[in-house]
Amino acid sequence: MTTHIKKISDTTIDLLDKVSTSTSRAGTTIERAGKMYAKGVPKKVIAVQLTENSKSGNEYTETHVDACIMLYTDAQTKVGITKSQATALIEDQTRDNLPSELQQNGLSCNLNN
Known part of the structure; x- marks a missing residue:
């Protein structure tokens, strides 16, 4: 059983x-x-x-x-890894990998899903 x-x-x-x-x-x-x-x-x-x-x-x-x-x-x-740590690292990585002309214009991606 x-x-x-x-x-x-x-x-x-x-x-x-x-x-x-x-x-x-x-x-x-x-x-x-x-x-x-x-x-x-x-x-x-x-x-x-x-x-x-x-x-x-x-x-x-x-x-x-x-x-x-x-x-x-x-x-x-x-x-x-806390949510805030992950969010900050993703944002940093995304910002670092943006083409320079986008960085100069202050554009970024919002990855907070």
Whole structure:
């Protein structure tokens, strides 16, 4: 009976994953990779699973899994990049990459979505 309930729960969660946002899916993926590693799943196996599930054809390595584990660990206490930091860095990057004639005229892009 417990196995049947677990299968229903897993199926429901998988369905919710499909309709969630990319932000939510990324966070969920990092959390799952971190938890798998914490429970002893080898990094190589996690990398293979990520590669197999990649709709973009990305090939993951143990180094990529290390990054997921680092993010998972850091996210236990706080967000790694705040919204205000991201906004400021994007605006700086956008301003730095504008053609000089646009910079001189004070034009910029609003990327706050």
